Each structure stands twice: as structure tokens, then as C-alpha cells.
Amino acid sequence: MDKKRMRDILLAAGLLLFAGILYLLLRPGGEGAWAVVTADGQEMARYPLSEDRQVTIGEADYNILEIKDGAAAVIEANCGDHTCVRTGAVSREGEAIVCLPHRLIVRIEGGEGPLFDASVG
Amino acid sequence: MKKHVARYALLAALAMVLSWLESLLVFPGLLPGMKVGLTNIVVLFALYRMGLRDAVRISLVRVILVSITFGNAYSFAYSLAGAALSLAVMAGLKKWDAFSILGVSVAGGVCHNLGQLAVAMAVLETARLGWYLPVLLASGTAAGVVIGIAGGLAAERVKF
Incomplete structure (x- = not known):
């Protein structure tokens, strides 16, 4: 696999990880009011x-x-x-x-x- | 020049048709803003095969035509913000040359969503949409991968 493709995958994985962390931080309070x-x-x-x-x-x-x-x-x-x-x-x-x-x-x-x-x- | 005009027209028409096609594809469970961004195949193709200037022209024509045909002033603002941010970032990354067309497409998909979210927050004057950010980041990434593969194949193989 060439270098660029490797960076592509890292970029996509990084974005997904970032989204996951943000989701945990930002989700509106779960159950309850x-x-x-x-x-x-x-x-x-x-x-x-x-x-x-x-x-x-x-x-x-x-x-x-x-x-x-x-x-x-x-x-x-x-x-x-x-x-x-x-x-x-x-x-x-x-x-x-x-x-x-x-x-x-x-x-x-x-x-x-x-x-x-x-x-x- | 004549050949150029025909190419613009062809690609702009293709982008427009893909926009329309995408508006027909509604899957249950998808939240607003989650979409594949089929038109980005055309933009990627133009960016890689014709250059930034042409990609900007085609993208702009597409946004204007689609808004006139299917949308309104608000959807024009959403589209334009998404398309402009996405294309700017993709052009920058392409020039930087650290990623292949796939990574460029992923960045473009994410930025498209970010641009639209920013306009939505500005129009509605609320920061409460912030929780939507991770959703759009993830869906933009997934869409970018799909479009990057398709756009890469197109840019590589289509004879033009």
C-alpha cells in the first residue's frame, strides 16, 4: 500500500474517532429531562x-x-x-x-x- | 473553447441530474444532511482532470441551477456554503499532495457538511445544533470514502 493511501485511511479513521469522541461529549443528556x-x-x-x-x-x-x-x-x-x-x-x-x-x-x-x-x- | 463549453455543460448537467437523483433516494433512518453527495463525483472529476478553475465554475453552475429548480433562497445558501468550503479544502489538499483522491474526497465530504451546519446555525441563530456535528462528521467521512472511490475510478478511466 502506498503512502498516500495510508494517509487517506488515517484521515478517515481519525475523523471517525473524533466524531465518536464528540458524540460522547455532546450528546443531549441521555434519558431524563x-x-x-x-x-x-x-x-x-x-x-x-x-x-x-x-x-x-x-x-x-x-x-x-x-x-x-x-x-x-x-x-x-x-x-x-x-x-x-x-x-x-x-x-x-x-x-x-x-x-x-x-x-x-x-x-x-x-x-x-x-x-x-x-x-x- | 467550444470543446470546453461543451464539457462544462456536460458536467454541470451531470452534476445537476445527480443532485436530483440523490433527492429521490431517501432511506428511512437517515437524518437530514446525511447524504452520499453524488455530485461530488463530478466535482472531483473536474478538479483532477480539468483543474480548480473549471471545478469552481461547474460547482457554482450546479448550485445555482439546482437551487432555482428544486430549492429556495435558504437551500441556495446551504448548498453554496457546503460546496464552497468543500471545494476550497479539496483544492488545498490536492495541492498539498499528501493524500490520494480518496482522502481529498473524505475531507470534501466532511467540509461540505460542516459548511451546511454552519449556515444552519447562523440562520437559526442557535448553537444548539452543535450536537449534530459528530453525526455529520461521521456521515461525511463515510460518504467521502464512497465518492472518493467512485470519483477516483472516473478520473482515472473516463475518456474525455
């Missing part, structure tokens, strides 16, 4: 709903996110309207908590779908 925190359109963090935790997002403008019993809720915030807090707990795929003043979205990804197929009105 995640709370995905997005600020200013950028994903900041994702937490599994299966682990209870409390995180403070932001410093001067803060929202405290609590994950408990498989649901996520913003329990405290210093935004003006507190819509995020009043939203309550979310746990189903597609549900979201939005804090417009802080440009923050907590969205549920994966896991069980919505309770209803659609809502009207």
Missing part, C-alpha cells in the same frame, strides 16, 4: 431534573433556580415583575420559565412530553 438555562440567547447551563439543587443565576440581576422532586422553579428573583417566580414549577418537555427583565429562559428539554397535546385559546 434537563433544565436548560439560557441568558441573552446563549445557553449557560443545563441541569438534570433528577438531582435536587439550588443555583443562583447572575449577580447583580439574579434569579434563584431550584430543582426539586423532578421539577424546576425560580423561587426568588430581583427582577421587576416576578413573572418567573409566579410561573411556578415546570417539569415537562417544552415548558419554560421566562424572566424578560433579565433576558433569562429556563426551558425543559427531554423527558416526558406535555400533559396535553395542545391548548386552545
Whole structure:
């Protein structure tokens, strides 16, 4: 086998290996649902709903996110309207908590779908 | 010159037909963006047998015609980004001369997918498609191997 063909094979094998490693690193959380925190359109963090935790997002403008019993809720915030807090707990795929003043979205990804197929009105 | 024009036309038409043919080949279980890239056989052939300038012309004509016929403005952007990145990298690797046509084709297939993914991320303004990267890397590599073998045979044997 000539040298070039050898390099071809190395290139292809290297790319496949790289793809495999990337896949393991990037795959979206396997089973179970995640709370995905997005600020200013950028994903900041994702937490599994299966682990209870409390995180403070932001410093001067803060929202405290609590994950408990498989649901996520913003329990405290210093935004003006507190819509995020009043939203309550979310746990189903597609549900979201939005804090417009802080440009923050907590969205549920994966896991069980919505309770209803659609809502009207 | 006349002979040249006829060659361009022939290859551009062939590339276009292959694009169309490929759009008919839909296998269950394939995710969007996973494709063999049959037209790359033509581009490889042009690159190896006619040179970079001709490959660029044929590729560009193909992208424009296919978008006008089957696509829209978005698909034009996807195609163009994929084709341009792929061809640029293939031309660079060919000049570098470290790989055979097979390796060049693999790099081209992967870059074609990367270019399209980049446009998709820009259009949708999201980085959430990042998880798709490994899928497209692997499928681009596999497609590149197949096309590289076919393109290599064509470049070697076709009398033109």
C-alpha cells in the first residue's frame, strides 16, 4: 500500500474517532429531562431534573433556580415583575420559565412530553 | 473553447441530474444532511482532470441551477456554503499532495457538511445544533470514502 493511501485511511479513521469522541461529549443528556438555562440567547447551563439543587443565576440581576422532586422553579428573583417566580414549577418537555427583565429562559428539554397535546385559546 | 463549453455543460448537467437523483433516494433512518453527495463525483472529476478553475465554475453552475429548480433562497445558501468550503479544502489538499483522491474526497465530504451546519446555525441563530456535528462528521467521512472511490475510478478511466 502506498503512502498516500495510508494517509487517506488515517484521515478517515481519525475523523471517525473524533466524531465518536464528540458524540460522547455532546450528546443531549441521555434519558431524563434537563433544565436548560439560557441568558441573552446563549445557553449557560443545563441541569438534570433528577438531582435536587439550588443555583443562583447572575449577580447583580439574579434569579434563584431550584430543582426539586423532578421539577424546576425560580423561587426568588430581583427582577421587576416576578413573572418567573409566579410561573411556578415546570417539569415537562417544552415548558419554560421566562424572566424578560433579565433576558433569562429556563426551558425543559427531554423527558416526558406535555400533559396535553395542545391548548386552545 | 467550444470543446470546453461543451464539457462544462456536460458536467454541470451531470452534476445537476445527480443532485436530483440523490433527492429521490431517501432511506428511512437517515437524518437530514446525511447524504452520499453524488455530485461530488463530478466535482472531483473536474478538479483532477480539468483543474480548480473549471471545478469552481461547474460547482457554482450546479448550485445555482439546482437551487432555482428544486430549492429556495435558504437551500441556495446551504448548498453554496457546503460546496464552497468543500471545494476550497479539496483544492488545498490536492495541492498539498499528501493524500490520494480518496482522502481529498473524505475531507470534501466532511467540509461540505460542516459548511451546511454552519449556515444552519447562523440562520437559526442557535448553537444548539452543535450536537449534530459528530453525526455529520461521521456521515461525511463515510460518504467521502464512497465518492472518493467512485470519483477516483472516473478520473482515472473516463475518456474525455
